[in-house]
Amino acid sequence: AVYLLGRPLRGRESAGLNRGGTFGGVGAEMGRDAASASKQDSRIQRVYEEVLSSSQLRVSLQDVLPVTVVAVERYLAEIPPASNLPQPPASASPPRPAPLPSYCYDVTITDGMCQEKCHLAHEQNFLLHKNILQSGSQVKITQCSYMYNEKKLACGFLCIESLEIVGMCETPNRQKEYSEKLIMPLKGGKKHYLPLWNNEDPYGDMWVQNRVLEEATVNAKLISLSHLETSWRGKINYQPLLVRILHKSRLRYYGKPYAKADIPYQAYFEVADNSGMMSMVLWNSLCPEWYNIMKVGTVLLIEKYAVKTSYPFKTLPTPGDSQMKRFATIEINLNVRDPPTKINIIPEKMVKPEWNLPDVKYRFITRSELDSLPTSHSCDIIGLVRFVGRAERTRKREHGEDFWIHRWAHVVDGTSEQPFILELFATSQPDIFEHIHPMTYLVCTQMRVVRDVSQNASSTLYLTTSNESQMFVTGWHKGQPYAKDTKVKSFIQWIKTQREADHMEKTAIGGYYPFPPAPHTFVKYCNNNKVESVLTTISEMEKEIENLHYREHKRIAIQGIISVIRYVSCSSRTEDSSGVEPVQVQCLRINRQSRPGPPGLATISTAAHGPLCKKRLRDLAGSEVLNVLRPSPGGDRPPRPPMPSLCHNEERMSDASESEESEGTVHDSWQSDLWTRVKDNLKERFHYSNAFPESIPRKFDYMHKEFLMEQYNLHPAQHKPKEYKTKKAVNEFKSADYFGQYEVTILGINHDVAIDVAFLPVHSPEDLHIFYSENIQNDTLLSHMSCISLHSQETTNKEGLHKTLSLSDEIIKAAIDLERQHVICILDICHLAEDKVEVFLNKIYKIVEDNMMNQT
Known part of the structure; x- marks a missing residue:
């Protein structure tokens, strides 16, 4: 079993246990402890005994039973050995840049009787980067070693050097919930763990959630912020401050491999009294003690603090009261020493009117007001x-x-047909960020307007969080200062007039979301891109994809030639009992009455084609044009890897397609003449046209709310028993208006490599694809590819998906217009987990813009 280390769970207070929770010594005392523990017949204990008895303190294990991973925890690694080398003389070469932070991982495992924390060898970190190894995994440990800390007595830990992942725990409810109380990492001198997927969220038991408030006496010997600003120089001790918190920043982790701070955190607050507003900084170990308790609106009595000149590059929130004076030259510093700060929270019911503390004020806007606001405008x-x-x-x-970490959301307030489009970054409120779901009431403060105006006056408009943003969802609104705001009350009154069912049918959760759209010009795309080389070669894409971490999203640009377009629809009518959605290849009957075209080409009937879009191109003239644009009956069908995501029986579909072809049908696809000549001589062809179940937004279902939120949040660091009874897989939930996708083959400009990618034309409820008119209005091909799917949706709703679908004349003509042309394709890539990577086409640029050549 993949069990390493250990001893039975007998109480962490035992004197023989080291900081990692393992036995720390050697010799007779450890042997006695181990012998006693072995009576428990723990698989982990047996491995522990075996590795300690090895002369090399390392063993390879065979025929082991699996153990369950109950926690995966991350912390900053020490300085790499190469970084400790002496720097060369300044005259010889420039100094080396500071090394980028890297991280270590500790893994806690259990066999049901024994729970042990082990270190994961650095060579295995990629398993965590890809979320292949995760909490809840069942693993077999195939090689491990024991490592002593030579600078400490009786201190050591087990190191997992090789393991095999055999699956996920099938009965998680029977496993003990992770309950480790020792917070210090095993390796190095770090004193705390970080959140698994970012550095901004509080993680672990050291972050205090609630505190018993001590009674504080507020006397008359206070100093105002205005007086402090004018009299702070030359002093060490200052009179107490009585202030209210008006704004709160996200946490900042500033740990470095070479830094000495034990708890390197920092958080900014904006506090105010009746004289004005000033920044206050919470440092280091005071952050875990106070950050979660200090909320917007909290009244503080602060004694023994330091005053320093303000850091000039920090961000500043926009005050709700535009008349409030800001003291920007200095800031209040709270630390555990120099001097040791004393903080008291005054309960709101104890706040006296004569203190004249300002109320928290907001800048709420409605959706109808958003269109008139300028870029960077701050609002709630x-x-x-x-x-x-x-x-x-x-x-x-x-x-x-x-x-x-970020996610997108759409929010409506009843004042406009359009929703707020929100880009939500983690704000050090993980309990709220992970519980944003459809049909909850969401409040976001200190949002910034992002407006990208194009040359034709259209614009992309959304709101993004700032460093001082706070978020609140249903269940967290009680007692918040904004409850008194007029526009908040107006929203509540509007909600009372609404029918829940009317909104539920328009909800969706998860999936690929192609926002914000790429800029309208490639020159602007280059200007917005911070990397040294904007363009990536198709051959380099494999390395780019290989380097992606779990849920990492990246947008890249490649040059190529659009060579194949193929439409693939997904029919809910053919879903089997397992819930897997098969991919169905749409075919068209050959119109045998049509005039024959050139040799090798088939004429396709267009009788079923209806109006596809309000802005459709004028009809193509002449059947000869269609003859040239359509593929031959034996047209290329690019080979594709197995698609467990959406297609569970590729072989059966292939047989069906071949059968239909023999009866006189063709695939609904187009390929260029160039492609037919080069496709058999390619050096490499990369297949990334799969749309996985996780790529498709799903209709929200209250009955399965916890399950759906879990699927679209990041995997948790600690294993917990499931709080839901859902037995369905995610692909068994109804998709949010997903009726198919396009597979697009992009040929390299040297005609030696190609890549297959996907394009999702419509993938969400009606208010979710509002951005398409902005995103693709200057992109003729993608514009018409989107329109066909809108048409297909209407056809499906009225007549069923069995109706024949095809590429429209507009798509074919737009593709022909690009034939043999070098274009720049903007691709969205995202690592979903394990070996699943989605690659979607977002934008196509023609290489005709002025100065474009100088941008790459």
């Missing part, structure tokens, strides 16, 4: 969530291991 919003996307991660620095 409230609304009903209709859509929330999956949590994704974006790398902070190229090649680094630090990530931002």
Whole structure:
């Protein structure tokens, strides 16, 4: 069993246990403990005994039974050995840049009787980067070693060097919930763990959630913020401050491999009294003690604090009261020493009117007001969530291991047909961020307007969080200062007039969300891109994909030639009992009455084609044009890897397709003449046209709310018993208006490699695809590919999916217009987990823009 280490769970207070929870010594005392524990017949204990008895303190294990991973925890690694080398003289070469932070992982395992924390060897970190190894995994440990800390007595831990993952725990409710209380990591000198997927969220028991408030006496010997600003120099001790918190920033983790701080955290607050507003900084170990308790609106009595000149590059919130004076030259610093700060929270019921503390004020807007607001305008919003996307991660620095976590949401407030489109980054409120779901009431504060105006005056408009944003969902609104705001009250009155069913039918959760759209010009795309080389070669894409971490989203640009377009629809009518949605290849009957075309080409009937879009191109003239544009009956069908995601029987479909072809049908696809000549001589062809179940937004279902939220949040660091009884897989939930996709083959400009990617034309409820008119209005091919799916949806709703579908004349003509042309394709790539990577086409640029050549 993949059990390493251990001893029975006999109480962590035992003197023989080290900081990691394992036996720490050697010799007779450890042997006695181990012998006693072995009576429990623990698989982990047996492995522990075997590795300690090895002369190399390392063993390879065979025929072991699996153990369950109950926790995966991350912490900052020590300085790599190469970084400790002396720096070369300044005259010889420039100094080396500071190494990017890297991280270690501890894994806690259990066999049902024994629970043990082990270190994961660095070579196995990729299993966690890809979320292949995760809490709840069942693993077999095939090689492990024991490592002593040579600078401490009786201190050591087990290191997992090789393991085999055999599946997920099938009966999680029978496993003990992770309950480790020792917070210190096994390796190195770090004193705390970090959240598994980012650095901004509080994680672990050291973060205090509630505190018994001590009675504090507020005397007359207070100093105002205005007086403090004018008299702070030359002093060490200051009179107490009585202030109210008006704004709160997300946490900032500033740990470095070479830094000495034990708890390197920082958080900014904006506090105010009747004289004005000033920044206050919470440092280091005071962050776990106070950050969660200090809320917007909290009244503080602060004694023994430091005053320093303000950091000039920090962000500042926009005050709700535009008349409030801001003291920006200094900031209040709270630390555990120099001097040791004393903080008291004054309950709101004890706040006296004569203190004249300002109320928290907001800048709420309605959706109808948003269109007139300028870029970077700060505002607060409230609304009903209709859509929330999956949590994704974006790398902070190229090649680094630090990530931002974000998700998209659509929120309505009844003042407009359009929703608020929100880009929500983690705000150090994980309990709220992970519980945003459709039909909850969402409040977001200190949001910033993002408006990208194109040359034709259309614009992309959405709101994004700032460093000082706070979010609240249903269940968290009670007692919040914004409850008194007029626009919040108006929203509540509107909600009371609504029927829940009317909104439920428009909800969706998760899936691929192609927002924000790529800029309208490639020049602007280049200007917005911070990497050294904007363009990636098709051959380099494999490396890009290989380097993706779990849920990492990345947008890349490649040059190529559009060579094949194929429409694949997904029929809910053919879903089997397992809930897997088969992919059905749509075919067209050959119109044998039509005039024969050139040799080798088939003429296709267009009788079934109806109006596809309000802005459709004028009809193509002449059947000869159609003859040239359509593929031959034996047209290319690119080979594709197995698709367990949507298609469970590719072989059966292939047989069916061949059978239909023999009866005189063709695939609903188009291929260029160039493709027919080069496809058999390619050096490489990459297949990334799969749409996985996780790629498709699902209709929200209250009965399965907990399950759906779990699917689209990031995998938790700690294993917990499931709180739901859902037995369905995610692909058994009804999709949100998903009726198919396009597979697009992009040929490399040197005609030696190609890549298959997907395009999702319509993938969400009616208010979710509002951005398509902005995203693709200057992209003729994708514009018509989107329109055909809108048409297909109407056809499906009225006449069933069995109706014949086809590529429209507009799509074919747009593709022909691009034939043999070099274009730039913007691709959205995202690592979903394990070996599942989605690659979607977002935008196509023609290489005709002025100065474009200089941008790459």
